[in-house]
Amino acid sequence: MGAMVTRAESAALTRRALLDAAAELLDLGGPEAVTLREVGARAGVTRGAPYRHFMGKDSLLDAVATESWERIGDQMHALRADPALPASEKLRGALRALIGAGRDQPYRYQLLFKRPGHGPGERGEGIDRVMRQLCGPEGDPAAAVRASMRFQDEFLAVVAAFVGERNARHYGALLLAGAHGIADMELSGHLSEDTWRTTADELVDTLVRLVGDTGETA
Amino acid sequence: MGAMVTRAESAALTRRALLDAAAELLDLGGPEAVTLREVGARAGVTRGAPYRHFMGKDSLLDAVATESWERIGDQMHALRADPALPASEKLRGALRALIGAGRDQPYRYQLLFKRPGHGPGERGEGIDRVMRQLCGPEGDPAAAVRASMRFQDEFLAVVAAFVGERNARHYGALLLAGAHGIADMELSGHLSEDTWRTTADELVDTLVRLVGDTGETA
DNA sequence: GTATCTCAGGTGACAATGTCATCTGAACCC
DNA sequence: GGGTTCAGATGACATTGTCACCTGAGATAC
Numbered sequence: 032m033g034a035m036v037t038r039a040e041s042a043a044l045t046r047r048a049l050l051d052a053a054a055e056l057l058d059l060g061g062p063e064a065v066t067l068r069e070v071g072a073r074a075g076v077t078r079g080a081p082y083r084h085f086m087g088k089d090s091l092l093d094a095v096a097t098e099s100w101e102r103i104g105d106q107m108h109a110l111r112a113d114p115a116l117p118a119s120e121k122l123r124g125a126l127r128a129l130i131g132a133g134r135d136q137p138y139r140y141q142l143l144f145k146r147p148g149h150g151p152g153e154r155g156e157g158i159d160r161v162m163r164q165l166c167g168p169e170g171d172p173a174a175a176v177r178a179s180m181r182f183q184d185e186f187l188a189v190v191a192a193f194v195g196e197r198n199a200r201h202y203g204a205l206l207l208a209g210a211h212g213i214a215d216m217e218l219s220g221h222l223s224e225d226t227w228r229t230t231a232d233e234l235v236d237t238l239v240r241l242v243g244d245t246g247e248t249a
Numbered sequence: 250m251g252a253m254v255t256r257a258e259s260a261a262l263t264r265r266a267l268l269d270a271a272a273e274l275l276d277l278g279g280p281e282a283v284t285l286r287e288v289g290a291r292a293g294v295t296r297g298a299p300y301r302h303f304m305g306k307d308s309l310l311d312a313v314a315t316e317s318w319e320r321i322g323d324q325m326h327a328l329r330a331d332p333a334l335p336a337s338e339k340l341r342g343a344l345r346a347l348i349g350a351g352r353d354q355p356y357r358y359q360l361l362f363k364r365p366g367h368g369p370g371e372r373g374e375g376i377d378r379v380m381r382q383l384c385g386p387e388g389d390p391a392a393a394v395r396a397s398m399r400f401q402d403e404f405l406a407v408v409a410a411f412v413g414e415r416n417a418r419h420y421g422a423l424l425l426a427g428a429h430g431i432a433d434m435e436l437s438g439h440l441s442e443d444t445w446r447t448t449a450d451e452l453v454d455t456l457v458r459l460v461g462d463t464g465e466t467a
Numbered sequence: 468g469t470a471t472c473t474c475a476g477g478t479g480a481c482a483a484t485g486t487c488a489t490c491t492g493a494a495c496c497c
Numbered sequence: 498g499g500g501t502t503c504a505g506a507t508g509a510c511a512t513t514g515t516c517a518c519c520t521g522a523g524a525t526a527c
Contacts, residue, residue, distance in 0.1 A: 284512085
């Protein structure tokens, strides 16, 4: 079989390999472990090659975060579209999905809620970098924002089906913040069952119950 | 006035200066901006000096986190001991204090909920490092844990005064996770008022109201 | 009071890493 | 077929964490 030959296909393959390698290294040892040299090596290229596809390490990680948001957004969409589940179960599933994502890939999860960097790149402004910025590879931080907004919309729809359109946004924010707080505290070791005598699942149930009791009637 | 002369006093001053410099740099540009060389420079010493007081960069940041936990723990204690406030206001104040800490010093706040590193140090095991580990400067990651547990105890007491001892732990975890989620989402830009049509303060109020309605009677 | 010790701090060195400028060869277009 | 484009390779550089070793002044023993 004639394998990839066209340059565009080859580049697309490399790009994908770079993203996969970055995500894998991220899962293994966090952002510090994501080395452009190692990413390149795992993708079968050398250290400088990633700069042909991303503006730098930060942009590469941004792209990983974007794909993570898209995946979680897809999960939300699937949950919302499932006709077999009642609204309360959809909401519970949504919250559990978020917490589960944190458990499965902690570093990738934390990347989702990373503080956005100040501007595109904080290093020097070489001629090559300017060229890349203008017409070069992707370096669009807004992509992650768009993907996260898609997730938020799906999540919001799940909430609205439970508490109604009127209070959906307020309670949606509360529920999302609650789930994220649970996930993040669990990851950082601050939700020790020994201290709080409860579990993430119980907290999710309580959260949904509290919102359901007063949210629906409000 | 005879300034510091004894070696112990001088060392204590340096240690404090190192901590202050690290915290300042952290506030300015995040963990990446905390350079041992710059920390040393601001403290009036050179790049190698910090290793006489901390086991490395991670330990230095751990110490900063410990002091932050202690400070927030003190805030909780002050709130709890204030006889002029009703229990609901103490709780609201506690949650708002956490979120306010996040607003005031975002990077220091995020340091509090940072995933603990795997082990003491992941670099080489030189003879000097072993010596330091055995009898050298502080490198106790448990210090931050102890400080955070003190905070948790104070927070738990505030919650207990509101919902009663029986459900204090469960609702305490829920409230703490909720407040942290609100703070962290605000810092990462995921609590945009434009999207959710609500604010952190409103979310805190709702959180307290929900817990108060069904928590007290449960 | 002197000799010795202790240890905070200084210094040189090294490896890892992000980044850039330049080069190269093959796919691409005419 | 010749020129062009661009993914990728390579050399280079600055920054940074870390370590081994050195130094000198305060602390201690006698």
